[in-house]
Amino acid sequence: MTPKQLEKVCAWAPATIANLNIGFDLLGLALEQPQERMWARRLIKPQRVELVLEAGSTLPQSPLENVAGRAALSLLQKTQASFGVELSLEKSILPGSGIGSSAASAVAAVVATAALFERPLPMDLLLACALDGEELASGSRHCDNVAPALYGGLVLSPPHGQILSLPRPKxxxxxxxxxxxxxxxxxxxxxxxxxxxxxxxxxxxxxxxxxxxxxxxxxxxxxxxxxxxxxxxxxxxxxxxxxxxxxxxxxxxxxxxxxxxxxxxxxxxxxxxxxxxxxxxxxxxxxxxxxxxxxxxxxxxxxxxxxxxxxxxxx
Structure with a gap:
């Protein structure tokens, strides 16, 4: 194991508010609380994702049907990773709450998985993979929750343009x-x-x-x-x-x-x-x-x- 290679990490992703009335599918901001927490452990088998759910969880066990699993799998496949990942999910943001539960799960999964690589991965790649997970939940690839969960702050996400960070109102x-x-x-x-x-x-x-x-x-x-x-x-x-x-x-x-x-x-x-x-x-x-x-x-x-x-x- 190289000095930069980690075996297990813990990731956090914030809840988010999307739309802000005037920016339907365009504007979003990150909150200080609540936050989603997720652990990622390196597996030997390449490009494999295993999920450990909380007791009593009703979330899908299959990575292909789980927002976090799909996002992590997308990242492993797009990078042709030589390892797999076990994700342990701790849901602090209730599904269906309207404050970005699925986006937080997808973003926490890609950020945790990315931390197991020996080199930093580009943010646009993490965004694309998180959107693969978000799409599973919402049926669309809108960035208004995913982008602020990943980047933080107040974010404008044009449908065919670059993610733009705006100055934060107090x-x-x-x-x-x-x-x-x-x-x-x-x-x-x-x-x-x-x-x-x-x-x-x-x-x-x-x-x-x-x-x-x-x-x-x-x-x-x-x-x-x-x-x-x-x-x-x-x-x-x-x-x-x-x-x-x-x-x-x-x-x-x-x-x-x-x-x-x-x-x-x-x-x-x-x-x-x-x-x-x-x-x-x-x-x-x-x-x-x-x-x-x-x-x-x-x-x-x-x-x-x-x-x-x-x-x-x-x-």
Whole structure:
């Protein structure tokens, strides 16, 4: 074994918020919490992937049917690796939560597997392999969750262009996850097939304001620009008590907010931690009154994407 060759590593990948109202399938950001954790152990057999799942897990055991397994296998095959990998999954981001569960699994898998190589691998290769895993879960290769999970920060992912990192607004985000299931396919089925030109123009104007405000360091103006003109109105009826949550969060001091990905999670933008705590408490009261199980998180935009360290340093 060479000094640079590792036998086992531990990787982390962050939860993410996609779309941000104005950037459907284009914008995404990484959160400080929650994070997915995964261990990767080197196997002798080339290009073989084995999965170790948590007790009681309902995730597929076959690498070809598992998001993490598919992503790792793609990386091993594309690099013609001389070794295989055993992946041990620890799910901290619930599937179907709307905060990038499948993307975090796919990204953690490729980052962990890549750490077992003796040389650094290019990020665009890791992105492509993670998308192979994400496609298994969502049926598409959109980067809006995968890219921020891999790169960290606030990311713009044009469909036919380079991944672009944007300056981060100084936001404190409140994430509310009602523990109900909304399938991505159902959330996409309610979207309008066409939108009026005026709606498109207004949406582009808000997107332009958002990007400009980010570059100017104007956090408030960036938040104000998060206007959802056609995606949110179509999906909001799928989310339990969303309208009440929206009114509650804004009354408690949030500047803006919306649906995270396909839902059911929602995000609420605050400009300081004290306001975020008030918003979180107010949203919790809505869920308790409605008798809906939930989780809440408070997070800034994470500067760090997925990373891996030797197992000995992960304790």
């Amino acid at each position: 936001w404190t985000l409140v994430i509310l996850h009602p523990q109900v299931e909304i399938k991505t396919s159902e959330a996409r089925a309610v979207l309008p097939e066409t939108i009026p030109i005026s709606t498109c123009t207004n949406s582009l104007a808000w997107m332009a304001q958002f990007i400009t405000a980010c570059h100017l360091g104007h956090s408030y103006e960036a938040a104000v620009a998060l206007k959802d003109l056609f995606i949110g109105p179509a999906r909001e009826p799928l989310l339990p008590h969303f309208e009440q949550c929206k009114k509650t969060a804004l009354n408690a001091g949030a500047v803006a907010g919306g649906i995270s990905g396909s839902g059911p999670s929602s995000f609420w933008v605050c400009l300081d931690a004290q306001t975020a705590s008030k918003v979180e408490l107010a949203l919790q009261k809505v869920m308790i009154t409605a008798r809906i199980k939930y989780k809440t998180y408070i997070s800034q935009i994470s500067t760090r994407g997925a990373y891996a360290i030797p197992e000995s340093q992960s304790l």
